[in-house]
Amino acid sequence: MAILRKLDIRPESVESIYGYYRKKMLLVNRKYQRKLVWGIDEKEKFIDSIYNGLPIPLILVAVTKYKDSTVYEIIDGMQRLNAIVSFIQNEVHLGGKYFNLETLALTKALKDKGKIEQKEPKLSIEECLEITSYQLPFSISSYDKEADIEEIFRRINSYGKTLSSHELRQAGSTGTFTQIVRDLAENIRKDVSPSDKILLGNMRRISLSNRGLKYGIDLRDVFWHKQSILTENNIRASRDEEIIAHLVIAMLLDYDINISSTSLDRAYGLSDDNEENIDTSELIKRYGGPEFIKLQFESIFQEIQNTLDAYKFNFRTLLFREPSKYMNNAFQAIFLSFHNLLVKEQLKIDNYRELNKELNGIGDKYITPHIEEIRHRAARKRVIDSISGVLRKHFSKREETDPALSNGVVKLESLLSASKTENSSYDFKQGFYQMDKENKNIKEKVLRTLCSFVNLGRNAVGYVVIGVADTKHMASQFEKYYGEKSLQFNDFFINGIDAECQKRYKSLDEYRTKFEQLVRSSDIQPEYYKSQILKNIDLFTYRDKSVMILKIESKDDPLKLNGKFYHRQGTSTEEVPSSSERELWGLFLK
Structure with a gap:
């Protein structure tokens, strides 16, 4: 199937090109276009080529819609089009002289309104007409879908050497990895735009310029140049x-x-x-x-x-x-x-x-x-x-949880590996509800288990991991009940809490809040253990699944939950009989 639906190659004067610019008809798609990187020298050389009647490469655009208006999306020629605008608006000169704003009715009107300032010395009107009447090869194409425009851009630039090797990579790939790199780069350079599609006039405001231009971002202020990590040309080449x-x-x-x-x-x-x-x-x-x-x-x-x-x-x-x-x-x-x-x-x-x-x-x-x-x-x-x-x-x-600097993969896999050597200090639940006809809420059972870890003795540490099954049978049951597969790590199956949350709660925040409410409403003595439990609820992402880790550390006293002591017997949680309470207190003697 042909990518191109319609192609119209025609000459367009420099005057017409500037008219398109003022009418906001020139659109840039940052998803595949590189930055505006031409400096003053490149722009002046290009204008000199036009003045001397030298042939210039084809400018390729595609007809598209932008905010309910018909515009030309620039596929090839963005740097050249911007050079024309820069010259006409007196931002760069030709041989030391600036464009005469009296040459065109449009520029004269802009000058009279104070929107463009005439710089001196200026070219004669006759010299300027030589430039504005120059006919550029202009190709206007039509496509069925946006992906076709991106494909044409990639093919055009893969044959030439105008782009750096990395710019070709960025243009040749539009996946998630590419977008991550582009977003990070823009955030660091500070040339961020609210969307990928931006008018050429607005694109100029975030162009990477040098000290001779009054618009754009001064390359000297960009982190990479300021820290002497990359040169200006390095940054321009991405x-x-x-x-x-x-x-x-x-x-x-x-x-x-x-x-x-x-x-x-x-x-x-x-x-x-x-x-x-x-x-x-x-x-x-x-x-x-x-x-x-x-x-x-x-x-x-x-x-x-x-x-x-x-x-x-x-x-x-x-x-x-x-x-x-x-x-x-x-x-x-x-x-x-x-x-x-x-x-x-x-x-x-x-x-x-x-x-x-x-x-x-x-x-x-x-x-x-x-x-x-x-x-x-x-x-x-x-x-x-x-x-x-x-x-x-x-x-x-780091004591506090920092979601940005917490690696869920490292965190969970380290904990799962450690549990194999001390399984009495760990408990794993696929969620807060049983997967049967009763769908029993087991939050209270989870809290009892968590509290029981304290009663192992002074300096004991215990974890309850919600969103992980520790048997293949439980993983199979989860898949059958929720229709989602688990991720296996060693002998564990990470199912996450997302499916359960979607079925029973409005959000992950509510999922967490419901457990916090149970903790707050429970009689936990000494009181400082309650504060510790609430502080140590860690909800994070493991690969693409949400997991919750509950952690508790024993201090100077055993813990009593709702008037009862609980302790661990192997991998089970049981109530401490009154006859054994003295022995329990003995575990906390200094």
């Missing part, structure tokens, strides 16, 4: 997105991947051998979803930013006393070291200033000696371990 892509895939694969163009091609699903491509959609789902990944990435990034801001050194001068050209690899090593400490080890930074001091010269000592091999996974892992070891003394255990 090397920042390349770094982010490497980091995201490293997070998803637990650092077990090389830093290479081949690795990125596999992550974007662009490998020549389809079997080599990485199923990033599944990895993203398992990690906790795109929003969680972006939140966690930005949280780590902010902690790095906070550390750098503690003293006014930039990244390069802080890490390296000697010149280094491998700043992108160095940043990845530091980022993943922070990820290791903040997420994997669940630590928090104690003092940003002291941590900043510790980073002073760390690149010379731990990164430079391995710089030739740091692109390989094993060498990078050694560097991460070394840097983590040096920085760890400025971190401490």
Whole structure:
């Protein structure tokens, strides 16, 4: 089936192009278009080509609808179209002279209204007419669906060298991984737009400009340039997105991947051998979803930013006393070291200033000696371990739950693995309701079990995990009852609480609140255990499933629930007979 429904190639004057711009008819789709990156030199050279009558490449647009108006979506030629607008609006010049606003009725009217200011010296009207009458090759296409426009863009740019290798990756893939990288990059560069589709006039406001232009984002203020990690040209070529892509895939694969163009091609699903491509959609789902990944990435990034801001050194001068050209690899090593400490080890930074001091010269000592091999996974892992070891003394255990820095996969799998060695301190429930005709609410039973862990003695710790079945029979019963499969880890089956929540509650918040209400209404003595239970309710995402962990730690006293003591007998919860209460108190004697 043909992608193209209609094609009309015709000449359009520069004057007409500017008219389309003023009528808000030129639309940019950021889903596949790269940034506005031409600087003053590129724009002036392009205008010079027009003035001298040199041929220029075809400008390709597609007819589409935007906010109930018919517009031209730019497929190829965005930089050229923007250069024309910049010249006519006196933002760039030709040979030291600016466009004469008296040349066109439209520009004269804009000048008279004070919307455009005439700069001096200016070209003659005759010289300007040479430019505005120039006929550009303009191709107007029609398509049945938006995906066809994206496909044409990818094909056009895959044949040329106008885009960098990473821009071609971004243009060649429109999946979730691509969107995560794009969103993170825009947030860091600060060129965020409310939607992917944006008029060229608004696109200019978030373009990456240099100091000679009064609009857009000054590249000198972008994090990557300010920290001397990337040059202006690097950022224009999307090397920042390349770094982010490497980091995201490293997070998803637990650092077990090389830093290479081949690795990125596999992550974007662009490998020549389809079997080599990485199923990033599944990895993203398992990690906790795109929003969680972006939140966690930005949280780590902010902690790095906070550390750098503690003293006014930039990244390069802080890490390296000697010149280094491998700043992108160095940043990845530091980022993943922070990820290791903040997420994997669940630590928090104690003092940003002291941590900043510790980073002073760390690149010379731990990164430079391995710089030739740091692109390989094993060498990078050694560097991460070394840097983590040096920085760890400025971190401490995080007591409070931080959803952005909590890795649900690491958390749950670590707990499940630990339960195999001390099963009397763990209990697993597929949910708060039995899966039978009675559908009995077992919240009170869960609370009794949780409280019983305290009565194992001083300093005992107990967990009840809601959303996990510890037998295959229970997992099969769950699938039969709710019609959803569980995820297996070792001998456990993670079914999550989402299906039960959807059946019986309005939201996960209500699911949690109902248990909190039970705790508050129960007579728990001493009272401090009640506060501890409420504080330690941890609701998080494991891959694509919601899981709740209830935790309790014994202190100086045994716990009495609604006037009774309970204790664990193997994997069962039983009431402590009055004849054994003295023995129970003996477990708490100092």
